[in-house]
Amino acid sequence: MKYCIAAFFLFAICLFSACQSTRSGPPALDRQHFTFAGSTRCDTTSNTGVSVSVSYVLLKEDTEVARKINDSLHLLAVHSIVNWLDSSSVAQSPDARTNLDKAAALFATDYEDVRKDMGSLNGCWELETTADTVHAGPKALTVKFETYAYTGGAHPTSNLTYYTFDRDTGRRLTLNDIVADTTALLGVVEKAFRKQQSLLPQDNLEQQGYFLHDGRFFLPENVGFNRDGMIFYYNSYEIAAYSVGPIQVTIPYEQLNGLLRDNWL
Numbered sequence: 001m002k003y004c005i006a007a008f009f010l011f012a013i014c015l016f017s018a019c020q021s022t023r024s025g026p027p028a029l030d031r032q033h034f035t036f037a038g039s040t041r042c043d044t045t046s047n048t049g050v051s052v053s054v055s056y057v058l059l060k061e062d063t064e065v066a067r068k069i070n071d072s073l074h075l076l077a078v079h080s081i082v083n084w085l086d087s088s089s090v091a092q093s094p095d096a097r098t099n100l101d102k103a104a105a106l107f108a109t110d111y112e113d114v115r116k117d118m119g120s121l122n123g124c125w126e127l128e129t130t131a132d133t134v135h136a137g138p139k140a141l142t143v144k145f146e147t148y149a150y151t152g153g154a155h156p157t158s159n160l161t162y163y164t165f166d167r168d169t170g171r172r173l174t175l176n177d178i179v180a181d182t183t184a185l186l187g188v189v190e191k192a193f194r195k196q197q198s199l200l201p202q203d204n205l206e207q208q209g210y211f212l213h214d215g216r217f218f219l220p221e222n223v224g225f226n227r228d229g230m231i232f233y234y235n236s237y238e239i240a241a242y243s244v245g246p247i248q249v250t251i252p253y254e255q256l257n258g259l260l261r262d263n264w265l
Contacts, residue, residue: 031056034052034104038108041108044124052127054129055129056076057143068171080127127148131144135164140166141165142165144162158246161233164223181258209240210240211239
């Protein structure tokens with residue numbers, strides 16, 4: 001009996017260790033590609049129409065958690081198109097919120113509506129999204145969605161967003177889920193931001209041309225992880241003019257001691 005009990009515990013330890021080692025590495029991924037194939041797709045000869053492409057990843061794991069994360073990743077891929085649509089168009093076609101084909105078709109419809117109103121448009125409308133994993137730790141998975149869009153105007157627009165998922169539950173995580181002391185974190189990020197932008201501690205950020213909420217430095221909603229640390233990403237126009245471009249501040253993990261919730265990383 002003693003040998004059976006010992007063998008059982010040895011098996012349990014090995015099984016636990018195997019699960020831990022599997023979870024500590026990057027998950028197996030299945031890349032998805034979508035390209036709009038409607039009749040109004042971009043014609044390079046006449047320089048009219050729309051071009052829509054979305055490339056994103058899904059987890060290959062056959063678990064409830066993986067399915068939950070995959071559902072979120074698919075919706076995020078669709079929303080990378082929906083976010084550029086006219087809200088009234090989406091309200092009339094709610095299926096576009098969950099279907100890539102219908103979202104892309106609405107993008108083409110919006111293009112045609114604008115083209116009719118203006119008489120002509122200078123060039124095709126373009127929308128391209130690419131999503132990749134940038135961090136896969138034992139507890140968290142961070143995925144980066146990057147979208148390039150041109151819908152007329154002086155220049156195209158790009159947007160990058162990080163999403164972090166709990167690998168135990170599949171739930172999308174917020175900053176408060178991960179960070180225990182956001183006030184202290186704010187000071188750490190502002191110090192790194194000033195150093196990166198070559199600003200002194202006493203420099204007034206508003207006078208230096210930065211956009212602040214109520215005159216105070218702020219953490220972006222766009223937060224994730226990579227191999228170097230915790231990422232804080234400000235898209236163009238979020239904290240500075242378009243000419244400055246996006247600003248990414250990465251705080252090394254050793255500077256996050258005491259700031260994250262227990263055993264998070």
